Every structure is written in C-alpha cells, then in structure tokens.
Amino acid sequence: MQLPATATLDEAAALAETLPAAIASGSGPLQVDASALQAFDTSAIALLLQSRRLAQAAGRDVVITGAPAKLAELARLYGVEELLSLSPSAPPASA
Numbered sequence: 001m002q003l004p005a006t007a008t009l010d011e012a013a014a015l016a017e018t019l020p021a022a023i024a025s026g027s028g029p030l031q032v033d034a035s036a037l038q039a040f041d042t043s044a045i046a047l048l049l050q051s052r053r054l055a056q057a058a059g060r061d062v063v064i065t066g067a068p069a070k071l072a073e074l075a076r077l078y079g080v081e082e083l084l085s086l087s088p089s090a091p092p093a094s095a
Contacts, residue, residue, distance in 0.1 A: 001030060001051070005038045012043035019051050023058050030055045034086070035066025045074050048084050 001022040007015060023030055032051060037044065052062045067086035075081040 002033045003037055003044070003047075005036050007037055007040040007044040007047060009041060009043045012047060015047050016050060019047075019054050023051070023055050023060060027060070029061040029063045032062060032064045033066050034064055034068065034071060037066075037068050037071060040068075040071060042074060042078070044071060045078060045080065045084075049080060052083065 001018070004011070004015070030051065032048065034044075034048075048062075048064060055062045064084055064086050072081065072086045075084050075086055
C-alpha cells in the first residue's frame, strides 16, 4: 500500500476507506510505503494506527517503510512509535 503525498484531515476518510481492500488483497505483512508523504498531520498517524488494528484483526502484521522524519517525530510525540515501528526514509545520497 503506497501512501500519497498528502495525508491530512481532508484526505483521511478517503484513505481510510482503502484500508479494508488493501488488507484483504494479500497475505503476510501489510507493506505500507510512506516515502511519498510530503504534507501530513496527525491524521496520518491515525490512519497508520487504523491500518495496524485492521491488519491485526485479519491476522496480519504491518510493516511501514519510508517514513519521513517528521512522521516519526509525530509518532514519538504521541507515544505510539513502538506500535508503528516506523522505518525511516533512506538518507539522501551524497553527490
């Protein structure tokens, strides 16, 4: 599952509607790629927590990769970093 560039309160409901299909469409851990996120707020954290809850209810884990540093900061601020286990984006390549 690829998160879009924008995940704010305005997009949260539409994004949440995509979760059941994403969870039902595979097996093994649900892969969530957050690398495209550029504009987001706490709604992105809520969306990730909801994906975790739904996936676990379906017997699946969630692996979140490419998390922007600011998303990881939000997760720490709200005390959910251990629940989400965010894997950071790769550092920029040196030129």
